[in-house]
Structures are given as C-alpha cells and as structure tokens.
Amino acid sequence: MxxxxxxxxxxxxxxxxxxxxxxxxxxxxxxxxxxxxxxxxxxxxxxxxxxxxxxxxxxxxxxxxxxxxxxxxxxxxxxxxxxxxxxxxxxxxxxxxxxxxxxxxxxxxxxxxxxxxxxxxxxxxxxxxxxxxxxxxxxxxxxxxxxxxxxxxxxxxxRQRPTLIRPYRGDAAPIELLVLSSSAGGAVPILQHVDDRLFATTVLFVDFADPTVPLPPHRLIFNAIGDADLAAAALQDASALAARSTAPVINRPEAVRVTGRADNAERLAGIRGLITPKMAMLPRTSLSNAAAMLAGRGIAFPCLLRSPGFHTGHHFVRVERPEDLAAAAAELPGEVLIAIEYLDASGTDGKIRKYRVMMIDHALYPLHAAVSHDWKVHYFTADMAENAAHRSEDERFITAMEEVLTQDQRRTLADIEKALGLDYGGIDFGIDRAGNLLLFEANATMVVNPVDSDPRWTYRRAPVQQVMDAIHALLHDRAAQGTS
CATH class of the missing domain: 1.25.40.10 (Tetratricopeptide repeat domain)
Known part of the structure; x- marks a missing residue:
C-alpha cells in the first residue's frame, strides 16, 4: 500500500x-x-x-x-x-x-x-x-x-455502498476519522470543518451498515446524527456500532437520542430562568378532536404546528384558531405532527429576537442574534442584511454577550449545556419581557457557516472564526485522546 x-x-x-x-x-x-x-x-x-x-x-x-x-x-x-x-x-x-x-x-x-x-x-x-x-x-x-x-x-x-470516503490530501500519516451518519438526513454538517489535510474521513451510514462487517479504520468517531426526532432508529444503530469501538466518541448517540423537541421541553423545564413550551404529538387520525386535546395539555391558541425532522422554518406554521388546525395540518408532511405552545418573544418594540449560542466541548460561544418583525425567525431570512440597526445588535451579542445577557441568563444557558451533555450542539432561544429565556430549540443539528464575503458581515468574521477554531480544537483534542 x-x-x-x-x-x-x-x-x-x-x-x-x-x-x-x-x-x-x-x-x-x-x-x-x-x-x-x-x-x-x-x-x-x-x-x-x-x-x-x-x-x-x-x-x-x-x-x-x-x-x-x-x-x-x-x-x-x-x-x-x-x-x-x-x-x-x-x-x-x-x-x-x-x-x-x-x-x-x-x-x-x-x-x-x-x-x-x-x-x-x-x-x-x-x-x-x-x-x-x-x-x-x-x-x-x-x-x-x-x-x-x-x-x-x-x-x-x-444498500450496496453504505460508506462515503473523502479524499485525503495531507503529506503525513492521517488521523483516521469515522463519521456516523443516517441516510434519512438530520446530520450535523461537520465535514465542512474537517481538514482533509489532517483527517482521512470515512462516513458510515449506520442504517445500512452490516453489523457483521468490521468498522472502517478510525482513531476518532464523530456521531453526526443530530436530529433525534427524525433519526431515532439510526441513533440506536449508531449506539451499537460505537459500542464496538474503543475510540473516543464525539456526541455519543445516547446523549443525542434524548434531545428531541418534546424530550427537551420536558427535561429542561426545571432549569431556573428558562421557560420551555408545552408540546403534544398529534397523529393525523386524531385531528378531529385535536383542539380539545391541546386544551387538556394547556396549549392555547395561537399555537405552532410543525412536522418532525425539519429545520430552518420549513413545514412549520402558526395556527391562530382551533378551526384552522385541519387546514394547517393538510399543508404539512408526516403522519404525526408536533403542536407547540407559542412563547411570546416580542420586545417592547414589537420585534422578535432569536439568539443562538453554540456548545463546543462544553463551552458556550455566541453565534448570532437575529431580529425580525415575523414570529418565524431564521437568521438568513430575518431583517438583517438591509437593516444596519439589526446588524449592530447582532455584532454586540457575538462580540460582547456578557453585556447583552445578564449573569443569571448566562447561568441558565450553562445549566442547559450541562443538562444536554453534548460535545457539539447549539441553543436557540428568545427572551421574554420578564427576562426569562424562552427555549426554541437545543440539539446537535446547529450549523456554523463561513461568513459571506459581503462587507456588511465583516464584523462577524472573527467571532465565527472563534467558533470554528473551537470545533477544530475539539476534533484534534479528542483524536489525541485516542492515541494516549
């Protein structure tokens, strides 16, 4: 060879x-x-x-x-x-x-x-x-x-090829990395952060992996299956595969498996300073009496309705009245939908703010503050590019989070991170007018994208690079543990 x-x-x-x-x-x-x-x-x-x-x-x-x-x-x-x-x-x-x-x-x-x-x-x-x-x-x-x-x-x-092998472009002996993924999607986009001049990477799609075949060579495992609602079965497969290895595992499948939306809402509800939404799983067959079911769970209208396993605002709607439920559900895919209590994150100016903090190797890094007039806030569709005042808020959050969030709010974030126990993940949250954190989402699917070359985003380069550097350090540090 x-x-x-x-x-x-x-x-x-x-x-x-x-x-x-x-x-x-x-x-x-x-x-x-x-x-x-x-x-x-x-x-x-x-x-x-x-x-x-x-x-x-x-x-x-x-x-x-x-x-x-x-x-x-x-x-x-x-x-x-x-x-x-x-x-x-x-x-x-x-x-x-x-x-x-x-x-x-x-x-x-x-x-x-x-x-x-x-x-x-x-x-x-x-x-x-x-x-x-x-x-x-x-x-x-x-x-x-x-x-x-x-x-x-x-x-x-x-079925015939459950792996994807990335070309290695280094000039020394590589660090062999095994990435566990799911063919159904819901994967952490980690490959963009893996330096192919240091790591020789094999992606194994666990739902098609033959349990009798030895695992590909590896010094480190990264479980990239991040969506517990979409890929619960794949996470079980990943647990069995990871158990066959003595290598360090980033984002152990057992930790990811309990980060579904409903699971998080329940187990994080006791954290001081945090409000989690009430949720109910709605099979399509039960839509005829869904309004009564939601009332019994304490979910009032307007409420939110979404298909499990989708992100960035897709297949996610706000339902104003009980009589609108059936029509809203007809527009969404899936046999089971999630009804979610609407948490009001509007400020005194009527604007909605959604903050994202990344959790990398058990440290917190601010990634963005999105400001919008719409209840459905996503950074790249919010009122950011054309609004200098909103970008100024974003800049202040990612460069001086301690000036935007109180000490109690930062402690609440730290408590969420500790409860989740993920090596890589993120927390999306709002803040109500009483200063409580409102949980939108917390899991391993969060994306850290390179900053666009548009000069309007220059202020983001150093803070986002700091997050990327932390991801690189996580990979390298855990790989070093695999050789000790």
Missing part, C-alpha cells in the same frame, strides 16, 4: 513534469488544467483556485474546468459561486451525469427541491444505477416531505 507521503511525492513529481511541459507552450490549456487539478489534490486550494480562474478565459465551456472549480469553491464555502459554475457545466454539457448530480446536490442543499429533482431525474435517466444520483433524489424527496417516494431511491443509493 502506498503511504500518504509516497502518494504526495508522486503528485509533486507529476506537478514538476507538468510545469516543465507548460513552459514549452500550452495553447489549449489542457496541461494547465491538469496542473490546477493536481494543486487541488495536493490541498493547495488558493493556488488551485487562481489556476482554475485564469483558465476560464481560455476554455470557458470546458466541463472538467467548470465542474472541478465548482467542487473546489463548494468545499471552501462559496456555495453560490459553485452553483453558478455547475449551471454552466450543465448548460454546455447537458448529457454529463456528474454535472447534473453536482448541480442537483447544490440545489438540494439550498432547499431548491423542485429544480434539484429535475436534475437528479435527468442524471438517473442517463445512469439509473448511479449511487450519487439515487442518494441525491432520496434527500430531495425527503426534503419535500415525500418519505414514501424517497425510500426506494435511498435503498438503491445506500
């Missing part, structure tokens, strides 16, 4: 050879494209990006250039630019399955499900057995709430 050092040396030798040939002339750009691909494989992302971009003027419709530059930018967090390149690749090469799959995947992650579905369907028409296209279609249909339609694609996409 070729060692990482030997493999890297071969790539460097090939790079030297290409650069000598390029010096003799490369009018077509093909040699320079090979060089850009090599730079990307070597982990020299900035050099690779510059090399690819320079070639756009020479070969603007070349499939490999458009696709590989898109893949590089996507990995660096420039998802919108990557999607533009994937569109160009599909426009010029509509019969290339890889281009269709990459564009579909980008759209699916952006929750543009209808267009994603079109591209995955086109890819499957070209190659019905494509594992990537079947997986993408399964995720897309599940995102639309059509679990029955997603199931056969999921079976075809994961």
């Amino acid at each position: 070729v060692s990482p050092i030997q493999h890297r040396q071969r790539l460097l030798n090939e790079l030297d050879r290409l650069e000598r040939l390029i010096a003799e002339g490369d009018p077509s750009g093909e040699l320079r494209l090979e060089r850009a691909d090599l730079l990307a494989r070597l982990g020299r992302d900035t050099d690779a990006k510059e090399a690819y971009i320079a070639l756009l003027a020479v070969m603007p419709s070349h499939f490999r250039l458009l696709n590989n530059l898109g893949t590089l930018l996507d990995g660096l967090g420039y998802t919108s630019a990557a999607r533009t390149l994937y569109r160009e690749a599909v426009k010029h090469h509509p019969g290339h399955p890889t281009g269709l799959i990459n564009l579909g995947t980008s759209l699916q992650k952006a929750r543009e499900f209808e267009e994603a579905r079109t591209h995955f369907a086109a890819a499957l028409a070209l190659d019905p057995d494509s594992i990537e296209a079947n997986r993408g279609m399964a995720y897309t249909l599940a995102g639309q709430g059509d679990e029955a339609a997603a199931r056969p694609y999921r079976e075809k996409g994961f």
